[in-house]
Amino acid sequence: MYKDIKLAIVGCGKWGMNHVRTANLILGKNFKIVCDSFCTNKDKISEISSEIIYTENLDDIINDKEINAVIVSSPAETHYEITKKLLLAGKNVLVEKPITLVPEEAEELIQIAKKDNLKLMVGHVLLYHPAVMKIKELVDKGIIGKLQYIYSNRLNLGTIRSEENIWWSFAPHDISVIQFLNESDPDEISSNGADFIQNGIEDTTLTYLKYPGNVHAHIFVSWLHPFKEQRLVVIGDKGMLVFEDSLKSEKLKFYKKGFHKTEKGLEKFENEYEVVTFDEKKPLEEEQKHFFESIINNTTPLTDGVHALKVLNILEKAHNQLKN
Numbered sequence: 001m002y003k004d005i006k007l008a009i010v011g012c013g014k015w016g017m018n019h020v021r022t023a024n025l026i027l028g029k030n031f032k033i034v035c036d037s038f039c040t041n042k043d044k045i046s047e048i049s050s051e052i053i054y055t056e057n058l059d060d061i062i063n064d065k066e067i068n069a070v071i072v073s074s075p076a077e078t079h080y081e082i083t084k085k086l087l088l089a090g091k092n093v094l095v096e097k098p099i100t101l102v103p104e105e106a107e108e109l110i111q112i113a114k115k116d117n118l119k120l121m122v123g124h125v126l127l128y129h130p131a132v133m134k135i136k137e138l139v140d141k142g143i144i145g146k147l148q149y150i151y152s153n154r155l156n157l158g159t160i161r162s163e164e165n166i167w168w169s170f171a172p173h174d175i176s177v178i179q180f181l182n183e184s185d186p187d188e189i190s191s192n193g194a195d196f197i198q199n200g201i202e203d204t205t206l207t208y209l210k211y212p213g214n215v216h217a218h219i220f221v222s223w224l225h226p227f228k229e230q231r232l233v234v235i236g237d238k239g240m241l242v243f244e245d246s247l248k249s250e251k252l253k254f255y256k257k258g259f260h261k262t263e264k265g266l267e268k269f270e271n272e273y274e275v276v277t278f279d280e281k282k283p284l285e286e287e288q289k290h291f292f293e294s295i296i297n298n299t300t301p302l303t304d305g306v307h308a309l310k311v312l313n314i315l316e317k318a319h320n321q322l323k324n
């Protein structure tokens, strides 16, 4: 199915190796090159496939006429420069989140890709999670009625980074999902945070977003938390959906709960939750397939540069609030 895709991956660190394993499963021999400026996983790559070429020179990808798709999984501060070089060389690019560190750079990448009809996709992997797809389907069907409040908690002990704070590290996922469910942009953003472990690098942030149509949201992220919690709660006027990816089972639940306005006043309705099932697909596999199919079918990826730029604008606005 993907015989016309010839892939390279840039960056094979912790997350990049997940891309390497996944691409090898999907593409086999059509996954040709891995490039990393200082890779500590060379042995693991040759264990995965002896046919994958390893290079430290990006030009080996740029000059390979056969390569038409590149996944960039290097650190965020390198995304702009590497992605720009690849797009200018005529390659379709799936770059990890965040697309770049500043909106102007993301806008430039979008324009370059548009000019040459190249795909520019960003690894907002949660939008390829079958549970999130299911939530969107249920929201669109009106199962929970009018959207009112969304919140996302992404909490754990570590991994602590020094090049970015918790907001930049975790929140792109949550923003991306909230944007996807809302299909609009927030007109109010406020954010607070605190640094305990490293001076000036927030370990915990709480960000509030207000969307048109009286839809509100908050994102609570922390890497200084005693246990892992990944909880998304979506509240409407007819019911509520709760997705807890950190649970082993019953990850997605529908609660028919809320309040009706009656002549006598407010009436509470409260029912037992129902477990909602969803496909057992792996999000990263779905993300990569979506990228390859967007190239083959010449379609716009769900998490294209424009989606990622909106996420980046929110990241930046909240960041400025944190720093002020």
Ligand SMILES: NC(=O)c1ccc[n+]([C@@H]2O[C@H](COP(=O)([O-])OP(=O)(O)OC[C@H]3O[C@@H](n4cnc5c(N)ncnc54)[C@H](O)[C@@H]3O)[C@@H](O)[C@H]2O)c1
Pocket (backbone or CB within 6 Å): 010, 011, 012, 013, 014, 015, 016, 017, 035, 036, 037, 038, 039, 040, 073, 074, 075, 076, 078, 096, 097, 098, 123, 124, 125
């Ligand atoms: N989608 C997700 O759920 C998810 C999860 C974790 C990380 N990420 C993203 O993936 C990216 C990589 O994160 P990571 O945790 O794997 O980082 P990492 O530090 O473990 O790995 C980065 C790799 O890139 C290499 N590298 C650095 N500069 C390079 C350059 N100029 N050219 C080629 N290679 C270069 C490094 O040598 C290293 O091997 C980041 O953008 C991060 O935000 C996404």
